[in-house]
Structure formats: C-alpha cells, structure tokens
Amino acid sequence: MKTVLLLGAGKIGRMITQFLSSSGDYDVKVVDSEAEALEKIDDRFGVPTAQIDAANRSDLKREMSGRDIAISALSFSFNPLVAEVALETGASYFDLTEDVETTRRVAKISDKAASGQIFMPQCGLAPGFISIVAHYLTQQFDKLDRVRMRVGALPQFPSNVLKYNLTWSTDGLINEYCNPCEAIHQGKLIEVLALEGLEHFSLDGVRYEAFNTSGGLGTLCETLDGRVRELNYKTIRYLGHRDSMSLLVNDLRLGERRDLLKDILEQSIPVTYQDVVVIFATVSGWRNEQLVQVSEARKIYHQDVEGDHWSAIQITTSAGICAVVDLFSNGRLPDSGFVRQEQVSFDEFIGNHFGKYYDSGVRTDLGASTNRGVSESAQDSN
Numbered sequence: 001m002k003t004v005l006l007l008g009a010g011k012i013g014r015m016i017t018q019f020l021s022s023s024g025d026y027d028v029k030v031v032d033s034e035a036e037a038l039e040k041i042d043d044r045f046g047v048p049t050a051q052i053d054a055a056n057r058s059d060l061k062r063e064m065s066g067r068d069i070a071i072s073a074l075s076f077s078f079n080p081l082v083a084e085v086a087l088e089t090g091a092s093y094f095d096l097t098e099d100v101e102t103t104r105r106v107a108k109i110s111d112k113a114a115s116g117q118i119f120m121p122q123c124g125l126a127p128g129f130i131s132i133v134a135h136y137l138t139q140q141f142d143k144l145d146r147v148r149m150r151v152g153a154l155p156q157f158p159s160n161v162l163k164y165n166l167t168w169s170t171d172g173l174i175n176e177y178c179n180p181c182e183a184i185h186q187g188k189l190i191e192v193l194a195l196e197g198l199e200h201f202s203l204d205g206v207r208y209e210a211f212n213t214s215g216g217l218g219t220l221c222e223t224l225d226g227r228v229r230e231l232n233y234k235t236i237r238y239l240g241h242r243d244s245m246s247l248l249v250n251d252l253r254l255g256e257r258r259d260l261l262k263d264i265l266e267q268s269i270p271v272t273y274q275d276v277v278v279i280f281a282t283v284s285g286w287r288n289e290q291l292v293q294v295s296e297a298r299k300i301y302h303q304d305v306e307g308d309h310w311s312a313i314q315i316t317t318s319a320g321i322c323a324v325v326d327l328f329s330n331g332r333l334p335d336s337g338f339v340r341q342e343q344v345s346f347d348e349f350i351g352n353h354f355g356k357y358y359d360s361g362v363r364t365d366l367g368a369s370t371n372r373g374v375s376e377s378a379q380d381s382n
Contacts, residue, residue: 002329003027005064005091007054007082008073009037011168012096012124015310015318016073017045019354022306025329031063044308054078060085067091069325075171080105083119092117092328094321096124098172098215100182110338118328120339123321125277125313126151126233127218128341129349129358134220134281136346137294141285144228149217150210150280152236153313155272156301162245163238165272167313170262176235177245178255179214182221184231189221195246197234203280203297210234211242219340236278273311276301279358300358315357323355 002025006016009032020026029048030041038049052059054074060082064070070091072082076099083106086093093110097103103121110119122128130149138144155165166173180191197212216233224231248254254261277300284293302311324344327333332348349355 001025001027002068003066004029004069004071004325005067006030006071006073007060007078008032009034009041009049010073011311011314012317013037013073014040014044015305015314016071016322017041017047018306018308018310019318019322020325021045021047023326023353025326029063029067055081057081057085061089064089064091069094069329071321071325072096073321075169076102076175077171079121080109083109086119087112087117090114090117093119093121094123094325095121096128096317096321097121098124098127099175100179100215103219107338113337115336117336118334118339119337120324120328120333120341122215122218122341123324124317125153125279125320126216126235128320129316130216130233130279130281131218131220131341132344132346132349133279133296134283135223135342137281137283137296138224138228138285140294141283141287141292144224144283144285145291146230146282146284147220147224147228147232148230148282149220149233150236150278151216151233152208152210152278153316154236154238154276154278156274156276157272158238160269161240162269163241164269165275166265166269167272167275167311168317170266173265174255174258174261176213176215177249178258181212181214181233182217183212183233184221184225184228187226187229189225192232195242195249197232198242199234200239201280203278204299207239208236208278209239209242210236218342220342223340223342236280273309273314274302275312277312277316298358305357319354319357323349323352326352326354 004026009030020028031050031052032038041049070086070093072079072095076097079095079102083093106121130151134149153167177194183192192212194212199210213235280297282295300312
C-alpha cells in the first residue's frame with residue numbers, strides 16, 4: 001500500500017481524500033493550516049490529519065518523511081517549497097498548479113530527482129486532462145497543423161451578470177485572467193494577453209464564448225514546438241462573461257490589485273456545487289495526404305460519489321490527479337524525473353478507476369462519431 005501525504009483540505013483536497021481513501025490502495029494523511037478544514041476530513045473520512053504551516057520547511061519535512069507520495073492541493077505559491085522538501089525526503093511529487101512559473105521551478109527541482117522519484121505538476125483538468133486528450137488526438141496524424149483546446153467549469157444555472165459562480169481556487173482564477181498566455185502562432189512560440197482572442201461557438205444547442213487564459217496548456221507548447229503551426233488554449237464561459245471580467249481586470253485595473261479583486265469576487269460571487277465541466281479539443285493535420293480534423297467534446301456534471309454530492313470541478317480535478325498517481329503507483333508512468341501530462345496514455349487514463357469519471361458525463365454529438373465519441377471531418381489537401 002502506497003503512503004500519501006495530501007497537503008490541503010479544501011474543496012479539492014476533500015475529494016482527493018474521498019477517492020484515495022475509499023479505494024483501499026492508499027494510506028492517506030491530510031495536512032492543512034486550518035483546523036476547521038481538517039475537522040471536515042476527520043468527520044467524513046476518518047483518515048489521520050495534522051495542522052501545519054505549509055510555508056514552514058521543518059513542518060513539511062516532518063510530515064513528508066517516510067511517505068511515498070506528496071500531493072499538493074495548495075495554492076500555487078506554496079508548491080516550490082513543497083517540491084523542494086519532496087526532493088529531500090524522496091517522495092514523488094504531484095500538484096494541480098496552473099501557474100507557469102511554478103511549473104518551471106518544479107521542473108528545475110526535478111533535475112535532482114532520485115531513481116524511482118518523479119515530479120509531476122499540473123495534474124488536474126486544465127492543465128491536466130486536456131493535455132492528455134489533445135496529445136492523444138495529435139497522434140492520429142502524419143503531420144500536424146492546428147491544435148485548439150477549450151475547457152470551462154460553469155454553473156449549471158447562471159443567475160448573475162457574470163454568468164458565473166466560484167467553483168475552485170480564486171487565486172488560480174485570477175492568475176488565469178491576469179497572467180500572460182503561451183501559444184504557438186505560425187510555428188513560433190509566443191505569449192498572448194489573457195482575456196483576448198474572443199470567439200463564440202455552440203455545443204449541444206448552448207452558446208458559449210472562449211478567450212485566452214494562462215496556464216491551461218501545461219507543457220504542451222514545449223512538447224509540440226516545431227511540429228504544429230497553431231496551438232492555443234482558451235477558457236469557456238457563457239456569453240458576456242469576458243467583457244465583465246475585462247472591465248474589472250483591465251479598465252478598473254484590479255489586475256494590479258489582485259488581493260482586492262479576490263476579496264470582491266469571494267464576497268460577491270457565491271460558490272456553487274451545481275456545475276458542469278465542458279471539454280472541447282480539436283486537432284487538424286494531414287493523414288494519408290488528406291487534411292483532416294478530429295474533435296472530441298464531453299460534459300461532466302455534478303453527481304453523487306460514494307454517497308456524497310460533489311461538484312463537477314471537484315470530480316474532474318481530483319480524478320485527474322488521482323488517476324496519474326494511480327498509474328505511477330502501478331508502474332504505468334516514467335519512474336524518475338519530470339513527467340508531463342502528455343506522457344500519459346489516454347486509453348490507460350480513461351480505463352483507470354479514477355480516470356473513468358471523465359467518461360461519466362455526456363459525450364456530445366459532434367456529427368459523424370467514431371466508437372470513441374470523436375468526430376472527424378476531412379477535405380482534400382490539394
């Protein structure tokens with residue numbers, strides 16, 4: 001049985017605890033700085049807990065020593081220190097960060113990883129699963145042209161001007177809306193502005209918008225650099241959301257006062273557990289001298305798991321990291337160093353008993369579907 005130290009007992013941490021502890025395959029201990037959050041873990045799951053300061057190296061080292069795996073469900077700012085302590089203690093490291101600079105720091109730390117020790121950041125939904133499915137689609141081509149990745153965690157019943165409710169980390173959300181975004185354009189790796197690149201599309205009769213946000217690509221730009229003409233990631237929202245957020249972030253310059261923006265959002269926008277995660281990936285390229293486009297789309301809704309009700313973002317984020325932890329524990333991932341999401345087999349991920357939750361939602365009808373719910377269209381390349 002693998003021993004796991006889970007750092008963070010918030011919304012996602014509780015779901016990770018549910019998945020891993022109920023599987024019977026993992027000995028899980030949960031640590032957090034807030035006693036109230038740990039009480040919820042104690043009351044519901046009965047796993048060992050400890051109250052620590054995640055910014056304190058000695059606290060981290062004490063709790064991580066002897067553990068096989070460290071999972072950070074903390075805010076991204078804590079992760080470099082957590083990764084450093086994982087390196088010292090020999091624990092393999094997994095996190096959920098969307099922050100590009102944090103991932104670069106973790107990658108550098110991983111250069112000194114011991115044999116059998118991996119460092120795998122960005123293990124949730126986006127970044128995370130979206131890179132796994134997009135990379136899977138790219139493998140169906142002789143030569144790539146364009147890769148487009150779109151993901152959104154949305155309230156099922158929007159009821160305010162933003163048409164949005166908080167579903168996960170507010171710090172992470174603000175990062176996405178304020179930080180530069182990686183992309184490949186005309187074969188060159190570039191940075192684009194968040195909240196730009198607005199587009200509209202329909203899926204299952206619902207109208208959405210999508211726009212640039214930071215971090216969702218993970219390491220896919222590096223992996224596909226030199227192999228693709230266009231590569232970009234955009235966040236999906238209901239129509240009108242981007243304009244309202246641009247007013248706050250750009251016109252009122254709250255992007256320069258992120259603590260204030262966080263306070264406004266958390267005091268004004270309710271959390272919801274009645275949500276839907278929308279995933280849409282499209283890849284085009286040449287196959288047998290023909291220009292072909294392949295798309296996959298799916299929706300995952302909030303649902304009951306093990307007798308408790310969980311939001312779609314809790315389920316997808318937690319299933320993402322638990323699946324890769326499980327694949328690593330069973331020898332299905334590289335066994336040392338830095339590991340990227342796109343190194344994960346899509347078939348093994350979906351076949352995993354955690355990854356299966358990505359198949360528990362609705363496969364959308366994109367037209368002529370294959371046995372994977374993937375739509376293809378083609379045109380002569382001449």
